[in-house]
Amino acid sequence: MAFQQSFEVNTRGRGTIEITHNVARIVSASGIQVGLAHVFVQHTSCSVVLTENADPSVRRDLETLAARWAPDGDAAYRHDNEGDDDMAAHGRNILAGASVTIPVGGSDMLLGTWQGIYLWEHRTLSQRRRVVVTVIG
Template sequence: MKFFQNQIKLKPFSRGFYLITNEVLEAIPELKQINIGQLQVFIKHTSASLTINENADYTVREDFESHFNKFVPENAPYYKHNFEGSDDMPAHIKASLIGASIQIPITNGKLNLGIWQGIYLCEHRDYGGSRQLVITAFGI
């Protein structure tokens, strides 16, 4: 079995949902050496997350942002963790709901995603800064 791992630092994004499939692929060219395996992408932060969803229509990403802002509002009177601003605690909740990692099958040196699927960075802070990802590919 082969194992490859790289860590990348993404450019800073403002709050929203962003396709980062190409950045992930560029960071792990060794993927081409795996016929059958898995790719894991892990984000090293507690106020941003990763998911897989629609890669063609940008309005899906806009709707995700709108929904999550209603689902997990800012300035809830019961939040105690607000030292870093009104987006801080909601960002932690959103990150936990969506998750810190994704796994994708690798088939014949390529990600085996559906035709309309892409990898999203879900930035839950207004100014979250650059985010670090650990990308691990393994298989035969």
Template sequence: MRQDQHRFTIHTHGKALYEFTDEVADWLERTGIESGMLTLFCRHTSASLLINENAASAVQRDLLRWLDKAVPEGNHYEHDSEGPDDMPAHIRTMLTGASLNVPVGGGRMLLGTWQGLYLAEHRSASHSREIIAHIIGE
């Protein structure tokens, strides 16, 4: 069994989905690990990780609109230390998740044809987000 770990930094420019599938695929290829399990972990409480369709950009826009409707911004939250998008960002992260597991075979992530990896930025301001990738396999 072998392991490798890498830290990805994604610079965001406000609320959006930021695809990083290619960056992970490039790193995974360099590890030389052919078969195993990849874990991705977002080190933030107001951004999250998703696997979703990467072919139609309308999917991303619909997801963001749904999150805005499901968890609206406003002054109805007790926690608002960093502004009106602060607590909604934490709730959106709770709903969407901070980690992903992706099986690896043939040296590649075994994602479906239209699946991609996304960082979901839930805050309005720009941030630098860190994602830790860990692969274990052979």
């Protein structure tokens, strides 16, 4: 059995937005008792990540790391059609990923105590992003 829904997220530019509750509603609506929830973002300049949800400094520190991994405006980049953050955003997407998969039990996600699902926007300007959740069981 499979169930699929999507939702949109309006970002405020670079940073994380928790989407755990959006995904949990879809998992619950699926009626699937045991299976997997796959969360995928349909874009190449943002990511979906599973990370700590208790201390916001973790997500701020992730931004610091990402700036080291893929700095904006690097002179070596050839792809800069949409500005200094263009190629850096694509690189950050490759490094952080476009999807996560979470086990489902009792129609709930089996997340750890301090785990949350986040859309991580890599562009500096606000964007509208679409996230697809597929629950299989």
